[in-house]
Amino acid sequence: MTRALVLGGGLAGVLAAAVLARHAGEVLLVEGDHYPPGPLPRRGLPQSRHSHVLVSGGARALDELLPGTVAELLARGAQRRGLPGDALVLAAQGWFRRLDTGACLLSCGRGLLDQVVRQRALPGVTVLTGTRALGLAGDRRRVTGAVVETAGGGTRTITAALVVDATGRRSKAPGWLRAIGAPAVEEVTVSSGLAYSTRHYRAPDGLAEGMPAVMLHPRPAPGRPGQGATLFPVEDGRWIVTLTGTRGGEPPVDEGGFTAFARALRDPLVADLMAAATPLGGVRPYRDTANRRRFFERAALPGGFLAIGDAVCALNPVHSHGMSVAALGALRLAAELARHGADPDAFPAVQSAVAAQAETSWRLALAQDRPRDDGAREASAFQREILARRSRALLSSPELAAGFFRAQALLPPPAQDGAAVARALTGEPEPLLTTEEAVAQHPALHAWCATHARAGGEPIRR
Amino acid sequence: MSLQISDAVIWQETAGGISLYHTESGDFHSLNETASRIWTLVADKGEREAIVSELSQQFSGGSVAVSVRIVKDVQAFLGTMIEQGLIEERPALS
Numbered sequence: 201m202t203r204a205l206v207l208g209g210g211l212a213g214v215l216a217a218a219v220l221a222r223h224a225g226e227v228l229l230v231e232g233d234h235y236p237p238g239p240l241p242r243r244g245l246p247q248s249r250h251s252h253v254l255v256s257g258g259a260r261a262l263d264e265l266l267p268g269t270v271a272e273l274l275a276r277g278a279q280r281r282g283l284p285g286d287a288l289v290l291a292a293q294g295w296f297r298r299l300d301t302g303a304c305l306l307s308c309g310r311g312l313l314d315q316v317v318r319q320r321a322l323p324g325v326t327v328l329t330g331t332r333a334l335g336l337a338g339d340r341r342r343v344t345g346a347v348v349e350t351a352g353g354g355t356r357t358i359t360a361a362l363v364v365d366a367t368g369r370r371s372k373a374p375g376w377l378r379a380i381g382a383p384a385v386e387e388v389t390v391s392s393g394l395a396y397s398t399r400h401y402r403a404p405d406g407l408a409e410g411m412p413a414v415m416l417h418p419r420p421a422p423g424r425p426g427q428g429a430t431l432f433p434v435e436d437g438r439w440i441v442t443l444t445g446t447r448g449g450e451p452p453v454d455e456g457g458f459t460a461f462a463r464a465l466r467d468p469l470v471a472d473l474m475a476a477a478t479p480l481g482g483v484r485p486y487r488d489t490a491n492r493r494r495f496f497e498r499a500a501l502p503g504g505f506l507a508i509g510d511a512v513c514a515l516n517p518v519h520s521h522g523m524s525v526a527a528l529g530a531l532r533l534a535a536e537l538a539r540h541g542a543d544p545d546a547f548p549a550v551q552s553a554v555a556a557q558a559e560t561s562w563r564l565a566l567a568q569d570r571p572r573d574d575g576a577r578e579a580s581a582f583q584r585e586i587l588a589r590r591s592r593a594l595l596s597s598p599e600l601a602a603g604f605f606r607a608q609a610l611l612p613p614p615a616q617d618g619a620a621v622a623r624a625l626t627g628e629p630e631p632l633l634t635t636e637e638a639v640a641q642h643p644a645l646h647a648w649c650a651t652h653a654r655a656g657g658e659p660i661r662r
Numbered sequence: 663m664s665l666q667i668s669d670a671v672i673w674q675e676t677a678g679g680i681s682l683y684h685t686e687s688g689d690f691h692s693l694n695e696t697a698s699r700i701w702t703l704v705a706d707k708g709e710r711e712a713i714v715s716e717l718s719q720q721f722s723g724g725s726v727a728v729s730v731r732i733v734k735d736v737q738a739f740l741g742t743m744i745e746q747g748l749i750e751e752r753p754a755l756s
Contacts, residue, residue: 582674582681583690618670618747621685625672 201225202542205346205360206325207333209233210245211317211523212509213366215265215530218321220362222534223542227325228358230348232332239276239312247517248310249484250398251432251440256304257610258524261531266320270306273316277435278308279413283605287413288638288645290467292420293591295638297630301602303609305520307413307432309440313523333367336505340381342544343505361544364506371511374494383499391490392569393447394518397458398484401439401477406651408437410644414473418446419466425449429462429470441474444518451485458483467635476652489516491565497552504544506551508533513558516569521561524610532557560610589625596630597621664752665704665713665740671748675702684748691748700739704749710740 204224206217209231217229233244241248254262263270274280281287283303284296330351337357338344345359365373374385403411411433418426425446432440443451443461451461462471492514496507509526536553540546579587594600599621602614633641640646667673672683680698682691693701703713714736722729743749 580681580690580692582676582683585674586672586683586690616670616686618668618684618686622670622672625683625685 202362203228203360204362204364204542205230205358206364206366207346208366208368208371208509208511209235209327209329210366210368210509210526211314212368212511212526212529213364214314214318214321215262215527216364216366216508216533217325218265219530219534219537220364220542221324223537224362228328228360229322229325230328230331230333230346230358232330234329235318235327236311236315239309239315241309241311242314245310245314247486248314249400250310250396250486250517251307251430251442251520252310252313252523253305253307253432253520254313254527255306255520255524255609256302256606258521258527259304259306261524261527262317265527265531265534266317269316269320272320273306273308273313276308276312276316278306278312279433279435280304280306281413281433283609284601286642287415288469288642289415289417290469290638291417291591291595294595294632295635296594296601297596297633298641299596299598299601301598301605302614303602303605303611305413305609307440308434309438312435333365336363336373336376336380338380338502338504340383340502342503343380360504362504362506362542362547364508365511366507366509368510369488369492369514371494371507373496373507373511377499377501377505380502382502382505385499386495388493388495389490390492390566390570392516394444394489394516394569395446395450395485395487396442396444396489396518397451397453397461398440398442398486399455399458399474399482400480401441401474402480403433403437403439404476404478404648406648407473407476407645410642411439412642412645414470416465416467416470418444427451427461427465429465431470431473438480439473439477441470450487453483453485455479455483469635469639486517489518490514491516491562491569493558493562495555497548497555501548501551504547506533506547506554508554512555513562515561515565519561519565519568521565521610525558525561528557528610529554560607564607586625589629592629593624595632597624600624663710665708665710666750666752667701667705668748668750673701682748684746686747689746697739700736701743704740704743710751713740 202224203226204220206213206229209229217227221227259270285298285300289296332349333346335347336343343363345357347357349355414431416429418428425448427445427449430442445451508529515521532554536550599617670685674681680693680701714733718729718732
């Protein structure tokens with residue numbers, strides 16, 4: 201009977217365990233933390249109180265792995281928002297118009313998502329919580345299990361023909377592999393220096409439903425830090441507000457500073473909404489935002505070993521791809537196991553396939569976060585003109601917006617209509633929307649703003 | 663055959679030659695002086711034979727060998743442009 205052992209019980213590990221359970225005789229999952237009893241943040245998951253979204257490609261993958269998951273999440277309060285149809289997005293050039301691109305995001309508390317997924321994924325899996333992976337057993341040719349620290353504090357070796365490292369961003373697997381004689385794993389880290397702070401709010405009466413997601417992107421200014429904000433509605437009429445800032449412009453962690461930072465952004469919309477909402481708890485920082493790629497697939501790995509999820513490709517969370525890449529990686533694992541079976545010798549090939557699944561997100565993240573190459577050829581006047589027109593036309597062109605948001609949502613590109621794009625780039629651009637006009641595109645928020653102003657309170661817009 | 667610049671291409675004539683942007687691939691191209699001349703002929707004339715004939719007359723100096731070389735180079739350039747989707751070739755309207 202083939203035993204599979206999954207190290208790490210976050211989203212990637214839980215999904216990998218569910219996939220392995222269809223092929224291996226026995227699946228064990230070890231997790232150093234203890235799972236909360238309900239849809240609550242987990243102590244051992246430092247980012248669990250911050251914003252978590254699944255983009256369309258990730259939501260589809262999750263539903264393919266565990267059918268019905270998305271419907272259950274929606275039934276329990278997760279919020280689906282079209283991009284940019286159900287979102288107020290302030291890009292560098294201005295506000296997006298409401299456009300239906302087919303791209304969406306699903307937003308909910310991480311605790312809710314994890315609980316729903318665990319309930320669907322883990323039947324058939326033996327879960328050992330309070331059990332921490334310490335290393336691998338085996339040699340450079342074959343991994344035969346893992347050494348773990350048990351809940352009681354002792355250590356033991358769990359033998360397994362298949363060992364999957366899903367211990368996440370801080371995975372120690374490269375060191376564990378070296379310790380059994382395997383070659384070094386190449387690692388690349390790219391950091392934008394971005395930091396963020398998050399606070400939860402209770403939505404004001406009248407805005408618990410129909411509230412668009414809000415994204416205020418920084419306006420690039422050479423030599424100055426980029427600062428922005430997002431507001432994602434989640435279950436139970438709550439909002440998760442995240443403020444972001446690059447090096448030198450990090451958002452504060454104290455409540456007064458958090459409010460002042462939002463107020464100083466290029467548009468006060470998020471600050472106005474925060475002022476009307478009720479804070480739930482304090483401000484929580486997150487700083488470990490570097491993009492980190494471990495190229496396990498380039499090393500001659502021992503049979504029976506596989507790394508998955510953030511252990512392979514940890515992305516700056518601000519790009520909102522982490523959970524989606526985990527789901528897509530698990531879906532690819534399912535396809536590879538269906539092809540090869542639970543064969544330890546096939547795992548190096550499976551590793552390549554799983555790593556390839558993260559490639560798109562890795563490239564998208566680096567395109568934004570990698571320092572500009574000073575040696576790169578300067579753009580010509582024509583190129584600068586086209587790029588400026590493109591940024592402006594993106595706000596209102598259905599074709600350009602579909603290409604952009606579908607890529608962000610990890611969906612296949614739309615059918616090409618180059619002529620329409622050329623017309624959008626060469627024609628007179630649509631006028632830029634004022635904040636009032638952008639808000640007016642969203643009836644619930646617009647009505648609430650109007651009511652709020654009529655009631656004699658502090659005007660929500662200015 | 664009729665040649666036409668793709669509707670998906672945005673182009674501009676500058677002092678340094680012609681600059682192109684292909685909206686489907688997202689690629690930028692810069693054409694040198696000779697290629698820019700061919701490009702403008704495609705834009706103005708739109709007929710493969712007329713373009714080849716004009717360039718041959720203009721630059722061969724009456725030499726058959728040079729003329730053959732010009733025809734070959736122009737056809738190769740047009741082939742590359744068609745392959746990249748920058749120029750489209752259609753049967754001429756009768």
